[in-house]
Amino acid sequence: MLFLLVIDSFLRYAFRGLLPSTIPRPRKAYLSRSLISHLNYGGVPEEYFLKLLMNALEDSQNILSNKRSALRVAINYGDMDDLLAARMILCGIPLDEPYLQCHLPVLAKEEKKGLKGGKLPISECFNLMGTADPTGTLKRDEVCVILDSGQISGKVLVYRHPGLHLGDIHVLTATYVKELENIVGNSKYGIFFSIKGPRSLADEMASGDFDGDMYWVSRNPELLRYFKPSEPWEGTHSAKGTCIPKPTDFSPEELERELFKQFLSIRFQPSHTAGIASDSWFSFMDRLLVLGDECAEEKECLKKKMCQLTDIYYDALDAPKTGIEVEIPNELKASKFPHFMEKTNGYTSTSILGLIYNKVDLLQTEGLPSTGVWKLACFDVEVPPDCLGKWDRLYRQYRIDMCNALKNNKSRSESNQKKQSSKCEPANEVIEKYKKELYDAPEFRLSGRNEEDIFNDALAIYHHAYEYAKQVNDAGKCRFAWKIAGQALCKLYLKKKNDEPIMCSKSILSEVLN
Known part of the structure; x- marks a missing residue:
């Protein structure tokens, strides 16, 4: 009950009528490699993703001749040049201007990298901040989703990055909750989860919570039409944690030193366990996506390994907070990786991720005939x-x-043996x-x-x-x-x-x- 009162008070005083001015409209949501893997495994056909890709590629090919395409890329990658190209286009400078002609392909190349990695634009998808339902009225499989037009109704897919478990995408019912109107006022862009049941939905999605986590929410009709969810994640790890002191155990000076120490450790001595677990998971997932029904035994073996890697991955992500010591058994480490991961010990993937990578890789950004300076x-x-x-x-x-x-x-990059x-x-x-x-x-x-x-x-x-x-x-x-x-x-x-x-x-x- 105290929890609900705190949430209710927080929403009333922090968000009521203020959300539109304090939290801007969320950025356009894209697909990712992990999302494409999950969706394809859940039944969304390869043809759908390839159609999204071809639409994006067609647009990117027009970057040097179409102002709308050029401006879109210039805005999306404006952090690379402080929106310089966008400013030039918006003030009417022609696209064949010498500097724009050599600079726009650089931005297009960055977009191409994103497409190769599965960053596909898709409609009716949003990245929303999640919190608990302060009214307590939502059922276990219900959520309240607020967009620019207010609360929506109907089926939605909900996922939290960087979820690896095959059940991390949930099919939920977006439900109108009248009682929330008095709490959030005119606030926009958020998702409220049910507080009913022994375990929160957020925890079922990559061990999430309600302290500001962002959730991918989709009401895309094609995805909803094809996707069939798997059983949600239940952690089964046996890694042991150490006794981590609470912030209240430190004096203000000690806490400052401890936080700075943890920052230095994470920044300069990062653990590679999560990365290794993720890479191995993608290798096994790639194999799982191309196996047919006749390979049932191999598929079950792969899924078992992937579940173990998922537990290890989530433990590794939480290790700085929990003190858990995480190790990956050798039998769970992949020996080869699909070519789209661009590792030395690779093989040619025929999964949807491999197809996307190949199609983008073959396409070259063609420039207009040079007119000189x-x-x-x-x-x-x-x-x-x-x-x-x-x-x-x-x-x-x-x-x-x-x-x-x-x-x-x-010289400095070479001496540090890091990529420039x-x-x-x-x-x-x-x-x-x-x-x-x-x-x-x-x-x-x-x-x-x-x-x-x-x-x-x-x-x-x-x-x-x-x-x-x-x-x-x-x-x-x-x-x-x-x-x-x-x-x-x-x-x-x-x-x-x-x-x-x-x-x-x-x-x-x-x-x-x-």
């Missing part, structure tokens, strides 16, 4: 000589600084240095400089970058102009076209495009 007509204008002289000197120094930064980053990060910190520092030279601030919007002076400097940067790119016949060298002065150039482009920008939310734009 050219300038936008509205930027090919006279620039004050003092600005040209200043940025001639700075651009020469920038090329030296960037070359040194990339060399230093490569796609985000080079020394290179980012160089970019920030020259942005500050332009704006006298980290960003255009924070600058106190006269706007016309910024525009003149931006045009000088554009001139030097594009002239050098022409000289070396490399459109990639145009990057300097847009990395340093991109925001100013976009605003100047609109000004020269006598156009005006409009306010737009990134999340709304992403919702519309996806």
Whole structure:
């Protein structure tokens, strides 16, 4: 009873009428390798996933010629360039602009990686935060799902990442609960689970709980039509845990030290047990998906191993909290892995995951015929000589600084025997240095400089970058102009076209495009 009162109080004061402003609309939900595996095992045909894939591939192939496709990818992967490509497209810069022509394929390549890994776009699926039903009215197999239009009704699939058990996807009934309206008010985007029964539904899904876990919820009619659930997970591990002190056992200073110690341990001495268990599980699952009914004995053997690996995997994930010592027996470790996992000891998979990987891998992003490096007509204008002289000197120094930064980053990566990060910190520092030279601030919007002076400097940067790119016949060298002065150039482009920008939310734009 106390639990219900706490939940009720929390919802009334923390969420009532405030959820829309505190929790934005959830990002578009995609499928994943684990979800595709579970759904395919549960009866969803391969043809359905391949249809989703082909639709996504068709769209990605138009990235260099279709503004909507280009903008969608630029928004989805905007964290790679601080939404630079999206800004350029939205202010009307043509897709055949030299820098966009060499940059958009980079973003398309990232999308291709996601598709190879099973990140397929799908309709009527959502990622929602889950909590317990404070009214106590939901039955064991019922949930209350609140979307933008309010509570929904009907069958839904519910899953929690990173669930590996074959029964981790549940078929539940979304039910309208009138009593919840007085608690959540106009709040949106959440799922409430029943509190009835000896064990929570959250625990049945990858040992979840109600402390902020996110759940994949689908009312996609095709998935509901085909999917048949398996028996839910019941942990059977025998791993022993150590006595872990509670936070209340520490003084504030001791607790701070202990938390920092755990952070360092997890960050720099991570356990590889969960990864090994997951990889082996995927290897066995791949085999299970292609076996026919005539291989019943082998299938049962695989499922038994997968159940054991699931227990080990969940224990390994919880080990920092529980103190459980987790080991994987050699007989549960896979000796070979499907080729889509990109490991050295691999074999060619014929499962749906292997088919998806192959289809994406064979497809090459085709660019439009190169038109060389050219300038936008509205930027090919006279620039004050003092600005040209200043940025001639700075651009020469920038090329030296960037070359040194990339060399230093490569040397550091090799000495640490780690794969070079796609985000080079020394290179980012160089970019920030020259942005500050332009704006006298980290960003255009924070600058106190006269706007016309910024525009003149931006045009000088554009001139030097594009002239050098022409000289070396490399459109990639145009990057300097847009990395340093991109925001100013976009605003100047609109000004020269006598156009005006409009306010737009990134999340709304992403919702519309996806």
